[in-house]
Amino acid sequence: MKKTRNFNPQFLASLFAFIFLVSSGNSVWASNDSNKELETIKKDFSAVLKLEGTAQKEINAIANLLAPGSKLAAIDITNASGEFCMLETVTKHNMTHFSSKPESTREDIVYYLNPKTFIENGLDVSKLPKQPSELGKMVPLQWYYYDGTYVEPHQGTQMNKEFVIMTIDVK
16 A cells, blocks of 8 residues: 655645745846946946947947957057057057047057068158157157167067057047
8 A cells, every 4th residue: 555645734835945945046146246246237338238230230340350369469568558459469560549538648549660661662751750758748640660670669568669650539
């Protein structure tokens, strides 16, 4: 003969109440974590979240350029110049810098290009103005020549290679 267990109804009610409380608590905890995560996203990406239309698509295109597997590297050089560097990693001879505080400089975006193509097409890059050795001294939209022999102010180090450089003031 089969033995049947009889469960105490109070025990079953307590067990279901416990399961309900634990599962409810987990969703509350998850909700709190989600709220914290959302607040962090809003704080860290507030400028990006305000973008619409083409600007939103453009910032996503830039983000995709820096995604894993890309040939661009994001480098933090804010200690040297308050800028972030987007380095082309194949030749390591082309980069773009973006100021973290464009309202405080006229050098908001700085382009560094390998002068090889310019030279091959007849430009004597050494006739360009020498890049100033101090931050904030470049004239926007003026091309400069950096010969690699002194500390490049935006990088904060001697580069040991030549660049043709231009800056843009956007803010």
